[in-house]
Amino acid sequence: MTFKRHFDFVKHRNIFFIASSAVTLIGIIMVLAFSMHYGVDFKSGTSLDLALGKSTDKAQVEKVFSDTGFSPVILTIGGANNDRVSARYDDVLTEEQIKKVTTEFTNVFGSQVSPEVNTVSPDMANEMKNKAMIAVGIASIAISLYVTIRFEWRFAVAAIITILYDAFFVIAVFSIFRLEVDLPFVAAVLTTIGYSINDKIVILDRIRENLRFAKLKTDKDLHDLVHDSIWQTMGRSINTVVTVLIAAFCLYLFGSESIKLFALAKMIGLVSGVYSSICLATPLWYLLKRSSLKSVKAGAPAKANP
Template sequence: MKPLHLIPDDVNVPFLKFRKLFYIVSLVMVLASAALFFTKGLNFGIDFRGGILVEIKTDGPADISGLRDNLGSLGLGDVSIQEFGAPDDVLIQLQRQDGDEKAQMAALATVTDALGENVTIRRSELVGPKVGSELKEAGFYSVVISLLLIMVYIWFRFEWQFAVASVVALLHDVVITVGFFVITGVQFDLATLAAVLTVAGYSINDTVVVFDRIREYLRKFRKMEIPDLLDLSINSTLSRTTMTSFTTLLALIALFTFGGEAIRGFTLALIFGIVIGTYSSICVASPLLIVLRLKRKIPEAEEGQEVKA
């Protein structure tokens, strides 16, 4: 039985021929995402903007629509209600109320009274604006530090051109993924932020595979032009890249479909991030090596003869 290949082993797509088109498409997506972020902004969850969180257990499957109508009529502002793991487990989120902690406690008591005695309150939390602000700051620093450490790792493993190209591609992925959440309005919380960092790790893994093949071919094909060598490297790893992305997406789509609301934002971020990360590994990171003037730094060898390190 032959192994499954989404892409034939002898594929020869001239990716570098279309690199200017890739640059334009990526630049438009990045600029649009940044513009939307600074004008419209993200739909931050309670983790970042503060508010009231209540987890309840109902007697039998929860009537989400009825709960939404009931709590929505209390005049407490935005109310988010979703299943949390099981049909009888519900997570209720309310925006932060005007006033001090007493106002938040009063709102929590109002919600508790409205729910009645047929539900069990498993937990209730108040997230203040200071905590939300600190989490935003911590989230920003976590992304920046992750990108810097990745750049240092690539710099030590390869040359500086590879490090710069990989970080540019990662910034490309992160900014566009954030732009996707601005456009869709899906809630952005700590779980979603974790997904964005996971996407960065997945993307750099794909990129390193291609970079390893480029370094190998730089030593093996001494006389080959750099654009042709980059095309050969991308095509030789294309089957592996697409198969990895395909199988990962199958698992994520199953989680998105059957995992419930509690992890929907997380899996949606991963699904979009995997797609954009695969695109950047193929169409952004490697072509950028041309712009950064990648050169060989190895002894001369005949074409087709491998040079020992």
């Protein structure tokens, strides 16, 4: 089954390689120059979430904080009816200071005010940051080993490079737009790696199946095999990512403030995962396989003249 009328991802691979390299370079520059916008999980300080039970606006909330004498560095109003307040302090507040803030909100909005406090010390922040990086590293290594054993080294190399690209793409977007990085963000990166390798396994496994019946004599034979494999699995790849995107979008739209950035990171990772599977991983495997074909031809003994 051929798909000659469809877009040729293999033929236009250099466009995707250049675009992806440019995004990666911009992300590296942003991360090195400005670092990440760490949330309270990775940066010492206090995060105070207040469920007010009634609608409010930013001006009213700012006045209440001003009256307490403890104005936050970051202030967010959210919830379905603008009835939730999220305040971020770079300093660790004492119990007396937290009680003063919650008491003032109770006096203004009533006894239904429900506070949630999250305080992280500098040592705890560094420990969480290190453990998060270790978790991402272990997940990547474990997936890489599985693909190497289950398939072949060319499949593994293509998958490893592109899942790392997906993980870094999410990090780069959050760095560029200065979005807050917290523990749910790490969970989003880990699940991005999982969904990303799933997309790649679907396409790479189809390539492996087609290889069993293919007679690769020319570079065009290999090109057509990869091209056909991509389009044979295109529907499955798109349907899978759209299904999960709908769920992630609903989380972002209707979820609480604490999981909105998780859902956003998840959506970014899903889009990046399906893109890298189709536009990066398979063309990269094609280049690796093409080199091996050329090596075999170069090493083949010449036919003797009669």
